[in-house]
Amino acid sequence: VCNHPYGMIEGVIIAHLLTSLRSDTKIMANVGLKMFKEIDDYFIFANPLKPQVAINNSAIKQCFRHIKHEGLLVIFPAGRVSFYHSDKQRITDGDWNRLAVKIATKTATPILPVFISGTNSKLFHRMGRIYYRFRLLMLAREMLKLQQHHISLKTNNLIQPKQLKQFGDIEKMNDFVRLQCYLNDENYFRPWQTSSFRDIIPPANSSVIIAELSHLPSKQHLLDFKSFSVYYGYQHQIPVCVQEIARLREITFRKLNEGSGESCDTDKFDATYMHLFIFDHKEEEIIGAYRIGQTDLLQKNGGVSQLYLSQMFHFQAKFINQQQPCLEMGRSFIVEAHQNSFHGLLLLWKGIGAFVGQNPRYRTLYGTVSLSKLYDPRSVALMNEVMVTTGSGVKAKARFDGQLHPEVKDFINAEPLELSQLSALVMGIEQDNKDIPVLLKQYHKLGAKFHCTGIDLNFNHTPGLLLSVDLPSAPDKLLTLYLGNDKNKYLNYGK
Secondary structure: OEOOOOOOHHHHHHHHHHHOOOOOEEEEEEHHHHHOHHHHHHEEEEOOOOOOOHHHHHHHHHHHHHHHOOOEEEEOOOOOOOEEEOOOOEEEOOOOOOHHHHHHHHHOOOEOOEEEOOOOOHHHHHHHHHOOHHHHHHHHHHHHOOOOOOOOEEEOOOEOHHHHHHHOOHHHHHHHHHHHHHOOOHHHOOOOOOOOOOOOOOOOOHHHHHHHHHOOOHHHEEEEEOOEEEEEEEOOOOHHHHHHHHHHHHHHHHOOOOOOOOOOOOOHHHHOOEEEEEEEOOOOEEEEEEEEEEHHHHOOOOHHHHOHHHHOEEEOOOOHHHOOOEEEEEEEEEOHHHOOOOHHHHHHHHHHHHHHHHOOOOOEEEEEEEOOOOOOHHHHHHHHHHHOOOOOOEEEOOEOOOOOOHHHHHHHHHOOOOHHHHHHHHHHHOOOOOOOOHHHHHHHHOOOEEEEEEEEOOOOOEEEEEEEEEHHHOOHHHHHHHHHHHHHHHHOOOO
């Protein structure tokens, strides 16, 4: 499926490009293109201006038959050239016909949205605003003017039927496909800033780590699962463990195009924050960690400046971390070898549950989910647009200024998106079909509020989505999973 910016030449371009690759290409096009006898065999002709005429019924049947025979079908769902919309204040396609989506859903066929750049002349659109039929009269003139014109075609991923189903009815599916087409407009793409990296420090001696762990108070040994144990500690207690955590953080984050760029990911906050981590006794290695700031303790000495995230955000007096004891969650990672196993993230969260069970004054978690620069900037802009609710007493110091095509705003304003629908949009953009971050889904399940997105200038200019979770209000099932026998005591704290 393609947008229809010119009215005639794009059908010829598509025919030229695709038939050189696949001889089974058919293009559903305006009957007016019958003038191009050389490529007549590649077209299925219809009359979009007269929906009830017999040629259209025949064309629809041909389209279904062609797809059922594994052919490649091209449809311009607008059916007519893009034009100026006074309500939108821009030139764009009219409403898309739902035929492509109906074919895709009934035949379980994927759709490839292709965006075609450019538009017709200003005169064309001015005349069209006077009388719409002037556009039809001027199409041949406009096509002849394009002989030395550069036109680009841009696409991303096939949209699979299971992605379409996230949108329920045919109309919403159709709007989703249209949006995926316009998301390919390169005028709304800004590449990420790149950085240089130093060599990683050598790994720590595992025997020294084990010795440090053996000297931790028993309450800081939070839980065990098979060969894994979850601990928490402070740098003055476990300096070599913290050094190893910083080394592993840098290795893990670099694979996501994040990280500090230094030989290990450390800063002054490592000395004052608590480190909650998983140690694998069988392999004698750390496999994951969280860095957690206890805001009531940190702000006793220096106020808000003692919080890492004060480097990214202006926290106003009404923001939650200025109102009550909170846990600032950050720098979470699971080493690559364990990222596809169920126990990594679960053990970290059970460790968090055990810690708040010991320290029930902490009712709120807040922090950022890093939106890796392995994501396309448009995906990050979508996550920001869909997830964030502004006006909660915090502003980013370095704002994320991702651009989105105006069609996105129209799509989102029509009806709020569910997380599964946001996933479908992101997977349509990402070349490797990756979904939104697992940690973002995790926080969403806990009932998180998403406040704003800022750029972490100390972390390879990585965007971070700031959120907060009122833990006692989280779903009971998750509280039971993470807090276990401490759940009721935690929920009843202060009552």
